[in-house]
Amino acid sequence: xxxxxxxxxxxxxxxxxxxxxxxxxxxxxxxxxxxxxxHEADIVIKDRLVMPGLMxxxxxxxxxxxxxxxxxxxxxxxLRTRIWPVEKKLKERHIRIGTxxxxxxxxxxxxxxxxxxxxxxxxxxxxxxxxxxxxxxxFSIIDFDTPEMKREELIPACExxxxxWQNDDLVIPVVAPHSTYSCSPETLERAAGMAKRYNTYIHTxxxxxxxxxxxxxxxxxxxxxxxxxxxxxxxxxxxxxxxGWITKEEVRDIAGVGACVIHNPVSNMKLATxxxxxxxxxxxxxxxxxxxxxxxxxxxxxxxxETMKFAALIHKHHRWDASIVTAQQVLDMATVNAARFLGxxxxxxxxxxxADVICLDLHAPNLLPKHNIVSxxxxxxxxxxxxxxxxxxxxxxxxxxFVTVDEDQVYEEVEKAKxxxxxx
Amino acid sequence: xxxxxxxxxxxxxxxxxxxxxxxxxxxxxxxxxxxxxxHEADIVIKDRLVMPGLMxxxxxxxxxxxxxxxxxxxxxxxLRTRIWPVEKKLKERHIRIGTxxxxxxxxxxxxxxxxxxxxxxxxxxxxxxxxxxxxxxxFSIIDFDTPEMKREELIPACExxxxxWQNDDLVIPVVAPHSTYSCSPETLERAAGMAKRYNTYIHTxxxxxxxxxxxxxxxxxxxxxxxxxxxxxxxxxxxxxxxGWITKEEVRDIAGVGACVIHNPVSNMKLATxxxxxxxxxxxxxxxxxxxxxxxxxxxxxxxxETMKFAALIHKHHRWDASIVTAQQVLDMATVNAARFLGxxxxxxxxxxxADVICLDLHAPNLLPKHNIVSxxxxxxxxxxxxxxxxxxxxxxxxxxFVTVDEDQVYEEVEKAKxxxxxx
Numbered sequence: 001x002x003x004x005x006x007x008x009x010x011x012x013x014x015x016x017x018x019x020x021x022x023x024x025x026x027x028x029x030x031x032x033x034x035x036x037x038x039h040e041a042d043i044v045i046k047d048r049l050v051m052p053g054l055m056x057x058x059x060x061x062x063x064x065x066x067x068x069x070x071x072x073x074x075x076x077x078x079l080r081t082r083i084w085p086v087e088k089k090l091k092e093r094h095i096r097i098g099t100x101x102x103x104x105x106x107x108x109x110x111x112x113x114x115x116x117x118x119x120x121x122x123x124x125x126x127x128x129x130x131x132x133x134x135x136x137x138x139f140s141i142i143d144f145d146t147p148e149m150k151r152e153e154l155i156p157a158c159e160x161x162x163x164x165w166q167n168d169d170l171v172i173p174v175v176a177p178h179s180t181y182s183c184s185p186e187t188l189e190r191a192a193g194m195a196k197r198y199n200t201y202i203h204t205x206x207x208x209x210x211x212x213x214x215x216x217x218x219x220x221x222x223x224x225x226x227x228x229x230x231x232x233x234x235x236x237x238x239x240x241x242x243x244g245w246i247t248k249e250e251v252r253d254i255a256g257v258g259a260c261v262i263h264n265p266v267s268n269m270k271l272a273t274x275x276x277x278x279x280x281x282x283x284x285x286x287x288x289x290x291x292x293x294x295x296x297x298x299x300x301x302x303x304x305x306e307t308m309k310f311a312a313l314i315h316k317h318h319r320w321d322a323s324i325v326t327a328q329q330v331l332d333m334a335t336v337n338a339a340r341f342l343g344x345x346x347x348x349x350x351x352x353x354x355a356d357v358i359c360l361d362l363h364a365p366n367l368l369p370k371h372n373i374v375s376x377x378x379x380x381x382x383x384x385x386x387x388x389x390x391x392x393x394x395x396x397x398x399x400x401x402f403v404t405v406d407e408d409q410v411y412e413e414v415e416k417a418k419x420x421x422x423x424x
Numbered sequence: 425x426x427x428x429x430x431x432x433x434x435x436x437x438x439x440x441x442x443x444x445x446x447x448x449x450x451x452x453x454x455x456x457x458x459x460x461x462x463h464e465a466d467i468v469i470k471d472r473l474v475m476p477g478l479m480x481x482x483x484x485x486x487x488x489x490x491x492x493x494x495x496x497x498x499x500x501x502x503l504r505t506r507i508w509p510v511e512k513k514l515k516e517r518h519i520r521i522g523t524x525x526x527x528x529x530x531x532x533x534x535x536x537x538x539x540x541x542x543x544x545x546x547x548x549x550x551x552x553x554x555x556x557x558x559x560x561x562x563f564s565i566i567d568f569d570t571p572e573m574k575r576e577e578l579i580p581a582c583e584x585x586x587x588x589w590q591n592d593d594l595v596i597p598v599v600a601p602h603s604t605y606s607c608s609p610e611t612l613e614r615a616a617g618m619a620k621r622y623n624t625y626i627h628t629x630x631x632x633x634x635x636x637x638x639x640x641x642x643x644x645x646x647x648x649x650x651x652x653x654x655x656x657x658x659x660x661x662x663x664x665x666x667x668g669w670i671t672k673e674e675v676r677d678i679a680g681v682g683a684c685v686i687h688n689p690v691s692n693m694k695l696a697t698x699x700x701x702x703x704x705x706x707x708x709x710x711x712x713x714x715x716x717x718x719x720x721x722x723x724x725x726x727x728x729x730e731t732m733k734f735a736a737l738i739h740k741h742h743r744w745d746a747s748i749v750t751a752q753q754v755l756d757m758a759t760v761n762a763a764r765f766l767g768x769x770x771x772x773x774x775x776x777x778x779a780d781v782i783c784l785d786l787h788a789p790n791l792l793p794k795h796n797i798v799s800x801x802x803x804x805x806x807x808x809x810x811x812x813x814x815x816x817x818x819x820x821x822x823x824x825x826f827v828t829v830d831e832d833q834v835y836e837e838v839e840k841a842k843x844x845x846x847x848x
Contacts, residue, residue: 272745
């Protein structure tokens with residue numbers, strides 16, 4: 001199987017951040033040529049902007065089913081009266097359809113890789129493999145019974161999950177201890193130990209709200225990051241979602257260890273967490289900084305173009321400095337930064353890289369005139385502009401049509417799941 | 425000419441904010457029926473979400489040509505090194521093509537009415553009439569020579585402009601003294617007097633930046649709002665763009681007079697103005713509060729769906745309160761609030777209103793499941809979801825295709841204008 005992207009404007013995201021005019025050739029799962037290509041291919045796409053697919057580093061895929069179910073509510077009330085009661089009713093079939101809907105929304109918006117964290121993770125991983133989404137599948141570890149199993153079953157089930165998926169092409173199994181306020185020290189240690197044994201990532205929430213920080217401080221005499229560190233869960237493979245309330249010292253700790261921060265500006269703003277993930281300080285410390293949407297219940301989209309714009313603007317406004325976070329820095333967060341942290345050969349358009357590639361149609365009123373392509377991608381583009389999405393060399397969205405799922409059937413099942421879950 | 429919107433989900437934005445299932449009938453420029461319609465129409469559109477078109481109450485239409493030309497720069501440097509040098513080169517043909525591009529971007533994003541403020545306003549008004557956009561065309565008054573004429577010619581030219589357009593169906597001529605820092609007291613008085621004589625609106629910038637407030641305070645011993653008031657420019661027909669740095673007392677003054685505040689959250693954040701238009705206080709005082717994108721040079725889109733989301737989220741985050749500004753309040757700002765202030769029979773789907781109506785396709789992954797339609801419109805929808813746009817009863821965007829402009833020709837002329845203006 002080969003794909004030729006012909007006469008393209010290529011945003012390479014290579015080390016020199018070149019934007020060139022030319023062709024990209026994809027053979028099986030690999031980008032084999034970037035330049036001028038003369039040979040034929042099974043699929044040819046002409047005259048597009050070509051760039052690496054966006055990487056959504058923190059989300060809860062099946063929560064698309066709860067999009068708009070509770071808005072404009074204080075965080076605690078939102079969880080207690082809306083999210084938790086519905087989550088208790090979740091069955092495998094809901095997870096399957098919610099994840100499929102998430103996949104569709106993500107690829108239609110140019111996302112090719114998602115770092116998930118939820119219950120029924122084996123089901124989620126299976127859907128991702130079937131529809132063709134690259135996924136860091138985070139198996140949630142938490143000190144409560146989940147909709148799927150009893151709390152004491154979680155650690156062994158997670159281990160089984162890792163062994164099942166550890167050699168998959170698209171799915172990377174991840175250990176996801178939920179947070180320091182919902183996991184005891186012992187649970188953190190067991191989760192961290194397992195991640196170490198299997199040499200995989202740890203994905204956790206860290207300092208999302210001020211309340212959380214003080215709660216953990218009161219309980220353990222240490223802030224969330226120190227608590228993770230103490231119990232072996234802060235490593236060069238740790239993915240820290242949010243970090244809206246971390247200190248400058250914690251910025252240095254994170255950078256020193258080589259852990260990764262995932263900024264979720266839209267969710268933080270919508271839930272009114274008040275914190276500001278300290279991007280300028282994280283950049284100065286050369287920390288790994290990436291982007292996520294969080295779940296659709298608190299965003300309410302999985303749109304990484306939108307998230308890029310929010311990420312740039314929230315810090316400009318907060319610091320009274322329009323230059324504090326640039327378009328290029330934000331595009332890097334959504335592509336090369338994530339790829340580099342994960343050690344995955346994606347995130348740029350270079351020969352030998354895995355083909356996670358998206359195409360945009362630049363002939364659109366919101367992307368003209370072409371003064372500055374990177375600016376347009378961060379400040380002006382939207383999912384509307386994405387025409388084609390290739391993940392691991394496979395076309396999953398072609399001419400704005402889903403290739404691997406039956407759109408109408410999914411929508412029907414989504415509404416059915418909604419009725420089952422909310423009785424409305 | 426008649427249009428039937430059949431089997432629709434109708435977000436009426438009437439006084440009881442009903443969302444109903446049914447049909448909408450449009451005859452010539454008027455919504456003649458809402459309910460169950462049995463007769464035929466020239467155009468029939470089925471199975472859409474139908475809602476009033478969005479009203480963008482502050483923008484600079486031709487500045488689409490400068491989208492992405494200067495980003496990530498401090499405001500002063502941005503104006504001095506990027507915007508002003510290019511604006512000097514503006515000719516009528518650039519204004520014409522920039523305004524046409526703006527129209528296309530706006531209707532593709534569901535906007536049916538724009539309040540503009542720029543130079544060459546007669547050209548802008550002409551384009552709006554030709555393409556079919558409802559427009560409050562603000563003739564800029566400023567104490568500098570403009571790219572179009574000498575400063576002393578502005579007031580008489582504005583008067584001529586008002587007389588020419590005052591009875592147009594689509595274009596409402598508006599007097600637009602730029603601001604209290606760029607207009608002398610005498611200029612403000614002459615502009616305000618003219619607006620009063622012709623019983624039309626005054627559109628001005630007010631307290632966008634902290635610097636502006638202190639500049640005016642230093643020069644005149646009064647803040648911008650007091651300065652407007654003193655010189656007759658604060659009336660029940662005054663549109664105040666930004667108001668990011670107004671006081672609680674100024675909130676009361678604005679509400680008392682019945683002037684209208686236009687919140688431009690995206691532009692404020694991108695230019696790092698630091699201020700927060702005090703929406704909760706303005707709502708409490710029952711002030712007219714509306715929304716705008718500002719120009720594409722500082723946004724960088726004219727997307728009112730995006731602006732609605734930013735408007736809701738910036739205040740939640742700033743006040744640490746997810747309930748402080750609701751989706752319904754924001755949707756009202758973009759529709760009925762603007763219509764009510766202007767005294768225009770638009771902004772809702774009701775019999776007898778002018779037909780400024782948009783259709784969205786709800787069969788989209790970002791708008792499912794349908795828990796809460798208003799939430800989806802503010803937090804999840806994007807221009808991608810808009811399929812049809814009717815302005816003053818005329819179809820200007822049908823099945824995602826522009827009816828009144830030649831898309832390819834516009835794009836070609838846009839790139840040519842870009843080259844002429846920037847030499848690149």
